[in-house]
Amino acid sequence: MVRLALPARLLKTPDQRHVQGHRITYEHSFILHDCTNAPQPNRSLSCTNSLLSSVNESDRRAKRPLMLLCHAGRAGLLATIPLAVVLDVLSMGQLYLIAFLNAVFTVIFDAAYQSYVPVIVGRDHLMVANGRISASDGFAQLSGPSLGGFLVGLLSASRAVAVDSLSYLLAFVLLLFDRTKETTHHQSSGTTFRRQIVEGLTFVFTHPVLRAIACFNATNAVLLSWSNTVWLLYVVRELGWSSSAAGTVLGIGAAGAIIGGLAAPRIVRRYGMPRVLLITALLDGPGQLPVLLVNPGLGGQAIVCTCYVILLFGVMVYNTAQRTYRQLESPEHMLGRVTASIRWIQWSVAPLGALMAGVTATVIGLHATILLGVAGLTLSVLFLYLSPLLAMARRRPTQPALQFE
Numbered sequence: 126m127v128r129l130a131l132p133a134r135l136l137k138t139p140d141q142r143h144v145q146g147h148r149i150t151y152e153h154s155f156i157l158h159d160c161t162n163a164p165q166p167n168r169s170l171s172c173t174n175s176l177l178s179s180v181n182e183s184d185r186r187a188k189r190p191l192m193l194l195c196h197a198g199r200a201g202l203l204a205t206i207p208l209a210v211v212l213d214v215l216s217m218g219q220l221y222l223i224a225f226l227n228a229v230f231t232v233i234f235d236a237a238y239q240s241y242v243p244v245i246v247g248r249d250h251l252m253v254a255n256g257r258i259s260a261s262d263g264f265a266q267l268s269g270p271s272l273g274g275f276l277v278g279l280l281s282a283s284r285a286v287a288v289d290s291l292s293y294l295l296a297f298v299l300l301l302f303d304r305t306k307e308t309t310h311h312q313s314s315g316t317t318f319r320r321q322i323v324e325g326l327t328f329v330f331t332h333p334v335l336r337a338i339a340c341f342n343a344t345n346a347v348l349l350s351w352s353n354t355v356w357l358l359y360v361v362r363e364l365g366w367s368s369s370a371a372g373t374v375l376g377i378g379a380a381g382a383i384i385g386g387l388a389a390p391r392i393v394r395r396y397g398m399p400r401v402l403l404i405t406a407l408l409d410g411p412g413q414l415p416v417l418l419v420n421p422g423l424g425g426q427a428i429v430c431t432c433y434v435i436l437l438f439g440v441m442v443y444n445t446a447q448r449t450y451r452q453l454e455s456p457e458h459m460l461g462r463v464t465a466s467i468r469w470i471q472w473s474v475a476p477l478g479a480l481m482a483g484v485t486a487t488v489i490g491l492h493a494t495i496l497l498g499v500a501g502l503t504l505s506v507l508f509l510y511l512s513p514l515l516a517m518a519r520r521r522p523t524q525p526a527l528q529f530e
Contacts, residue, residue: 187307188237188238188240188241188244188307188461189241189300189303189305189307191233191234191237192234192237192238192241192300193297193300193301194230195230195231195233195234195237196234196293196294196296196297196300197293197294197297198226198230199227199230199231199290199293200290200291200293200294200297201290202223202226202227202230202290203223203227203286203287203289203290203293204287204290205219205223206219206220206223206283206286206287207283207284207286207287207290210283215283232465232468235464235468236461236464236465236468237461239448239452239460239464240452240460240461240464241305241307242254242255242258242452243452243457243460244305244307245303245305248452248453251449251452251453252389252390252393252394252445252446252449253390255389255445255448255449255452256386256387256388256389256390256445257386257387258386258445259382259385259386259389259441259444259445260382260383260384260385260386260387260441261386262382262386262441263379263380263381263382263383263384263385263386263437263441264383266379266382273285276288321462322462322466324459324462325459325462325463325465325466326466326470328455328459328462328463328466329463329466329467329470332454333512333513334450334454334512334513334514335451335454335455335463335467336512337508337509337511337512337514338402338447338450338451338467338508338509339466339467339470339471340508341406341505341506341508341509342447342467342470342471343470343471343474343475344501344505344508345409345502345505346471346472346474346475346478347474347475347477347478347481348409348478348498348501348502348505349409349475349478349502350475350476350477350478350479350482351478351479351481351482351494351497351498351501352413352478352482352495352498352499352502353479354478354479354482354483354486355482355483355486355491355494355495355498356416356495357371358486358491359416359491359492359495360416360429362491363491363492364416364419364420364421364425365421366421366426370426373426373430374426374429374430374433375433377430377433377434378430378433378434378436378437379437380434380437381433381434381435381436381437381438381439381441382437382438382440382441383441384434384438384441385437385438385439385440385441385442385445386441386442386445388438388442389401389441389442389445389446390445392442393442393445393446393449397517397518398446398449398450398517399514399515399517399518400518401442401443401446402443402446402447402450402509402514403506403509403510403514403515403518404439405439405440405442405443405446406443406505406506406509407503407506408435408436408439408440409436409439409440409502409503409505409506410499410500410501410502410503410504410505410506411499411503412432412433412435412436412439413436413495413498413499413502414499415428415429415432416429416495417492417495417496417499451463451464451467482494482498485497
């Protein structure tokens with residue numbers, strides 16, 4: 126785990142301006158939280174050009190040196206924060222710059238590592254490898270905020286960021302021990318950067334299943350951003366939850382992601398890739414509905430928490446399956462471009478959800494806004510059900526790429 130999430134309690138008291146003696150305001154702490162996590166919808170626009178750049182870099186260069194560069198870059202960037210605190214020169218401008226540059230390194234790393242997994246394990250073991258990666262992501266979601274909060278309370282915010290910097294340095298050292306040999310695919314001198322981007326996007330949109338997955342992922346990114354924007358406001362205002370209760374529900378729910386990542390290979394092996402993609406995609410909409418139906422109190426929190434465990438279980442199984450399918454279907458020399466293209470399509474539109482949700486909630490209220498999000502998430506599965514996946518699911522899969530037997 127190389128990312129630590131600084132907790133929302135750093136923003137608890139707006140009029141307090143110091144954290145354990147250091148001149149880091151709560152606005153600063155929010156930026157620190159943003160720059161120490163993977164790309165999220167609220168940073169998608171700033172990451173768009175970086176994703177397009179990673180389309181070229183992750184295919185043209187060897188993946189391992191690129192990943193090492195990203196680890197070193199993020200470690201160095203985060204290390205400047207505690208140093209600036211010691212020198213009493215920390216500014217908002219520095220934090221915004223670090224958040225942006227950290228996002229650049231993160232999106233390039235993500236495109237590179239997803240292209241590197243097939244090189245390490247081979248295509249026959251991709252499903253198991255991706256399942257374990259998904260489980261580790263779920264563990265990070267579950268333990269990251271708690272660990273970050275513990276470190277902030279024990280050390281202070283700036284020193285917690287220093288620990289985060291050291292975690293990237295540790296990842297750098299561990300990656301140095303990898304001796305996997307990989308082949309690089311040199312582009313012809315006449316191949317321009319724009320043409321490489323077009324090739325990646327063209328491959329995605331001319332492949333009927335990848336096109337459906339890309340459209341479904343993008344729609345879900347918008348609608349989940351929509352729901353997440355108003356969810357916390359709803360449970361606090363309408364259900365009377367405390368912020369700690371809401372965080373606990375989400376934290377326990379992340380346990381479903383760990384189980385889903387570990388169980389994904391066995392589920393796909395038993396039911397086949399198309400069926401798994403179609404069934405797990407159905408969980409997104411109904412999984413958001415119980416929060417509108419429960420009563421205030423501990424019982425309602427337990428019901429929502431249980432539903433989130435199931436929801437995140439399905440989300441992680443889906444993510445593992447669709448990532449594996451993309452890696453298997455993409456030509457080796459285009460895998461980085463295909464990966465970055467799908468991620469760019471997904472994250473470049475996600476901020477629209479938050480913007481539309483804010484406007485809609487102002488007009489029709491929080492309850493109706495969440496209900497519209499549930500309806501949209503439920504209907505978004507049509508992208509998958511109108512694709513060849515449905516016909517593939519109706520027959521027993523025979524291709525190893527789809528069955529993993």
